Amino acid sequence: MSINRNSACPCGSGKKYKKCCLNKTEVIELNERKEQRFFERKGELRHRLVDFIDKQLTLEQDKELFRYFSDKMSGLINQDIMEPYFRFWATIIHRFENGLRAVEWMWRDAKGKLDSLEREMLESWVKMVPRIIQYIDKNDNGIVVEDIMTKEQFYLPYCESIHRNHVPPWSIALSFLEPYKEGHCLHGVTLWTSPDRIQPLVNEVNRLRKDNGEDRTVITENYLELLTLLLQKEDTENKNKVVDINLTYTINNSEHVFQFFTKRRDDVLVNDLNNSTKTGLFAWIGDMYSYEDTEIDGAMYLAEIYGLVKLTKRKLSFETLNKDKAQQFSMWLEEISDYLKFEKWDEKYVKTKVASKTEVQHYCVAYEKGNINKDYGRLAQSMVQMDKMFTKKTETDEHLLADIEQWFKEKEFESCKPETSLSENFNYLRKKLGLPLSPFITGGESRETIIRRCENMISMFTFQGYSNDDISLLEMLQFTPETARAFYTTDVLSFFKEKTTGKSKATENKYASALPMFVRFCDEELIDGRATWQTFGNDLWDKLINHRPELYKDMTKTQLTAFDATLKTFTRWIDEKYETGHHQVVKEMIDENGERLKELVGIR
Numbered sequence: 001m002s003i004n005r006n007s008a009c010p011c012g013s014g015k016k017y018k019k020c021c022l023n024k025t026e027v028i029e030l031n032e033r034k035e036q037r038f039f040e041r042k043g044e045l046r047h048r049l050v051d052f053i054d055k056q057l058t059l060e061q062d063k064e065l066f067r068y069f070s071d072k073m074s075g076l077i078n079q080d081i082m083e084p085y086f087r088f089w090a091t092i093i094h095r096f097e098n099g100l101r102a103v104e105w106m107w108r109d110a111k112g113k114l115d116s117l118e119r120e121m122l123e124s125w126v127k128m129v130p131r132i133i134q135y136i137d138k139n140d141n142g143i144v145v146e147d148i149m150t151k152e153q154f155y156l157p158y159c160e161s162i163h164r165n166h167v168p169p170w171s172i173a174l175s176f177l178e179p180y181k182e183g184h185c186l187h188g189v190t191l192w193t194s195p196d197r198i199q200p201l202v203n204e205v206n207r208l209r210k211d212n213g214e215d216r217t218v219i220t221e222n223y224l225e226l227l228t229l230l231l232q233k234e235d236t237e238n239k240n241k242v243v244d245i246n247l248t249y250t251i252n253n254s255e256h257v258f259q260f261f262t263k264r265r266d267d268v269l270v271n272d273l274n275n276s277t278k279t280g281l282f283a284w285i286g287d288m289y290s291y292e293d294t295e296i297d298g299a300m301y302l303a304e305i306y307g308l309v310k311l312t313k314r315k316l317s318f319e320t321l322n323k324d325k326a327q328q329f330s331m332w333l334e335e336i337s338d339y340l341k342f343e344k345w346d347e348k349y350v351k352t353k354v355a356s357k358t359e360v361q362h363y364c365v366a367y368e369k370g371n372i373n374k375d376y377g378r379l380a381q382s383m384v385q386m387d388k389m390f391t392k393k394t395e396t397d398e399h400l401l402a403d404i405e406q407w408f409k410e411k412e413f414e415s416c417k418p419e420t421s422l423s424e425n426f427n428y429l430r431k432k433l434g435l436p437l438s439p440f441i442t443g444g445e446s447r448e449t450i451i452r453r454c455e456n457m458i459s460m461f462t463f464q465g466y467s468n469d470d471i472s473l474l475e476m477l478q479f480t481p482e483t484a485r486a487f488y489t490t491d492v493l494s495f496f497k498e499k500t501t502g503k504s505k506a507t508e509n510k511y512a513s514a515l516p517m518f519v520r521f522c523d524e525e526l527i528d529g530r531a532t533w534q535t536f537g538n539d540l541w542d543k544l545i546n547h548r549p550e551l552y553k554d555m556t557k558t559q560l561t562a563f564d565a566t567l568k569t570f571t572r573w574i575d576e577k578y579e580t581g582h583h584q585v586v587k588e589m590i591d592e593n594g595e596r597l598k599e600l601v602g603i604r
Helices: 022-057 059-073 079-093 102-113 116-127 194-210 215-221 224-232 256-260 321-337 374-389 400-416 424-431 458-462 468-475 489-500 507-526 536-546 557-578 583-600
Strands: 130-138 142-147 153-157 172-180 183-187 241-251 266-273 279-293 302-310 315-320 341-351 362-367 447-454
Touching: 022 079, 022 102, 059 079, 059 224, 079 224, 102 116, 116 256, 116 266, 130 194, 130 215, 130 224, 130 536, 153 172, 172 224, 183 424, 194 215, 194 224, 194 400, 215 224, 224 507, 241 321, 241 447, 256 279, 256 302, 256 321, 279 374, 315 321, 315 583, 362 374, 374 447, 374 583, 400 424, 468 489, 489 507, 489 557, 507 536, 507 557, 536 583, 557 583
Parallel strands: 153 183
Antiparallel strands: 130 142, 130 172, 142 153, 172 183, 241 315, 241 341, 266 279, 279 302, 279 447, 302 315, 302 362
């Protein structure tokens, strides 16, 4: 849209457009036009260079050259870029029988046919040298790369050849740098890869240099060999494998085995439970940690998972990645050896997706704000695991610190995922070890992370998905690990909060004394894990109201009256939410039998 020179500036300054942003806009548009024209000229000259060399070669020579290149690169680069990468290699790098590269050949024979700008650009191409570069820094307008061999640094403004957030942290490439604006741009096809390829490349260049002289000559003359070394995938067939151990037992008394696990509250988490069939899934947990991060609202809590226990009617299985824990578990079960019989111990190698050189450890994660973002959980697990690796400041051994810094760079590269905007805070670990900070961490230097060992935090995992405040209420209402996932849990909690928030202490006490009785009743009577409010039958209400006097034996008349009122209010609330018919049934039972029950209990 065109803006009149005398109109108010759209930036909101109150000035006229001609006195404010007109010149700025013109400068921006001019720079954009210059950039566009630079890359247009570059593309046009590249086409002329390809046409020039095509005319020097027969069709068979061109095919033979492509076969040579594609054989070398087979399995290393995708087929969709094989042709453009070949053209780049054939015009800029490959030396023909006359001893010239295509770009040098065209400069010698055809530069007179070019205009001054084209000659200037072609001459810069002739002078370009291949470099092994690493991405080491960035700002709002571009990135900084360093030549691995010479330690020279180059600024690459964001442009057509280098896009914002396109290059992973610390990645390396074998590339040509072309003068552009106040810095350089990438020339030709550039493939970025892991920084773990630095040492193999440096070693190979140093080996070749002994026989062939300068780095530039060595890299140019051995370009394809070095590119192969750069793009080779490290043999990870056995590198990222761990031993998965599975212990199997035959159960002859499921009741005793089931009780053994459900009564352990300090080191066993209930994941899934069925009281009627005495089956379930349990996690054996160890050390617990809290994780706080200035980039995340709220703390996370993590517990090491030593292994998973699965109970069926006749079988018990235990799966772990830790041989010591498997042996400890087998000794642990000696307490109930009369009720089960050991069958077998299986071991097999399984692949993992953990970063290189990282110990495999699974965690259970809970978030104090409720449901957890899976990216936050992954981040917290990674940070806690790395913090355990560097629990104290490493001795000031320069070689060791250099190895650790290189490992951090590789880990930062490996953990970079385009779908998430939050990175692990490697600077937390760098500060701990006195290493230079990374410029690629979300939140920058001001980001803070706190990791602490915790005690008695099992409730955070028992009631996973609930906030700290809700957990306190659930415990007050006498929910247990077994009832934390019951169908009625969320409704009882929501009802209590709705009826007591902003109300008097007396009102809160009324509901806080009445609802736990209902929770205890449901815990004992609802053994079917598939129950719902639609299947909660009249027989259950009758049992609760008329046939369970032991529930009321310690109550006063006032307390029993409050319980009756609460039950009526709660069932009306349930009916409105689920369109059920519980309220009328409950009201009639209480009205008919309430006085008789009060006499049975006694008035104090």
